[in-house]
Amino acid sequence: MKTIKGPAVFLAQFMDDKEPFNSLDGLCKWASDLGYKGIQIPTWESRLIDLKKAAESKTYCDELKGKVQSYGLEITELCTHLQGQLVAVHPAYDEMFDNFAPDGYKNNPKKRQAWAVDQLMSAAKASRNLGIDVHGTFSGALLWHTFHPWPQRPPGLVEMGFKELANRWLPILNAFDEQGVDVCYEVHPGEDIHDGVTFERFLEATGNHKRVNILYDPSHFVLQQLDYLQYIDFYHEHIKMFHVKDSEFNATGKKGAFGGYGDWRDRAGRYRSLGDGQIDFKTIFTKLTEYNCDVWAVMEWECCIKSPEQGAREGAPFIASHIIEATEKAFDDFAGAQTDEAKLKRILGL
Template identity: 80%
Template sequence: MKTIKGPAVFLAQFMDDNAPFNSLDGLCQWASDLGYKGIQIPTDPSLIDLGKAAESQTYCDEFKGKINSYGLEITELSTHLQGQLVAVHPAYDIMFDNFAPNHCKGNPKARTEWATQQVKDAATASRRLGLNAHATFSGSLLWHTMHPWPQRPDGLVEMGFGELAKRWLPILNHFDEQGVDVCYEIHPGEDLHDGVTFERFLEATNNHKRVNILYDPSHFVLQQLDYIEYIDHYHEFIKAFHVKDSEFKPTGKKGMFGGYGDWKDRAGRYRSPGDGQVDFKTIFTKLTEYGCDVWAVMEWECCIKSPEQGAREGVKFIQDHIIEATEKRFDDFAGADVDKEQLRKILGI
């Protein structure tokens, strides 16, 4: 067993134009003052120069030193947005262009090349920063066929995962060279959105050892998937962990597809930790029992509660759920030295 590290916080949803959320120093001071011990850092240019981090150990040492000076550790770097752009179906080109730099907008090929290099740079930067796991999205070529009408032609899914693997294999190989695991957040909207699709991708990459999971149970509640049993199936792949809550309350008018409503109007919606339906007590127990070496990273995406309140409450929520893994058995006091002859007598042999 292994004690989960934390509490930590994912900075992406807290970045803002106003202090203290408009700079790395401001965010670090804010997180530290709240009691967080780690930060998961989105590779946004306002927080980190990813190209320089991939090239310069000095830059990485200074970057890490700055964060450590606030009493914080880096849990993982994140390329969720760039990972998404590794594989974009043309139907989503216009909306996903918002994630790309100006020189790539309107040019899907250039956008994919830029995104691929970004994720590779994050691998090198992670190694220079002493990190062994990285958080990202898989992107999606097949999501628009998730509920198939008209029906999917035979071979479409296999071809889609083949192409997805083709795009990711050079990236995965680079991560392997750097000694860093790729943790795909299993997420609706991504081709990797449940256990079956994770296994499809794993098979398509020839069981690449760097293919791993960022486990976030909130997404499974929205899919009505057993997020507890998921840990039993995939614990060996879980190398990153988001503490985010959600709830699913269908009515006679709406269910998991949501009726195109805003988040607060959907049957399935994200909540701050402790405000939804996720059984975090069992999750922390399972992850500890299986020895998952992860940070518990609070992610705020609540449609009701403010991010400031969510962050304040998230510290104590995680602290209260972290289990200090025991190094002894409760009945050790009743034990005795092993005597093989005595064992034989107990068994009657």
């Protein structure tokens, strides 16, 4: 068994125009002072990383790693959630997802998609230059608007959707394969990969591509009322990244999983700061350790009530208290005895 690494923190939600949240140095010192051992970098944040330069220059990556390590931290992974989303966008969402692209690529879905693909290709090379072999992203979605089958989906629609999604991702997956880096899709509402069944559909559509893997975040499963513990039993071989994020689901006579178009604070299912929600992290950490999952425990802060500063302060000790030092010794070794084949046969009456 492997001991889970951590605690680490995903920097995306902490970016700000105010110090220390507006620079890599500022965030590194802040994270280190709070007790984190790693940072997960959102590659769309140019204040943290020049993705193109990282793809082209090993020297730049060595300098970037050196800067982070000078604060006692490691770069756990790079992430391209926003770029990955733009690999597959249904026209109904074009205008809203344009916010994820630079100004020069807005109002032009094909140009925007090409930019997103290029970003992913760069992320594969950048990850390798940094010595990282896993990468986090979103799948994007062509079918999400049909998740509730009304009006009725015509036969073949879902199959066609996943075939097209796979076709868009296969060149990217092959590029990551060339660099020896796994692509870990965050299984998330709003994505075509949003649960176990859809992960399997995508995996099959890619011809069981070996680089198709999972960023496991149990908070999204609580909102779907999916068994997030059994999910680990089913898919532990594919879980290569881990977001530690809490959530809760409190249905009433007025609202449930669909949320009634409410803001986050008003929904039955909502994200909470670590320890404030309903997730059984003790069992999650136990299962991931038991299944030998070689992952960083990375806090992703999202909460509609608690401040990010408090969430971050509480996050590092919360994760540290859940990391299990994997045992290399059986607890009953003291009662053991040397045996030989003849003795075993005698015990069995053979």
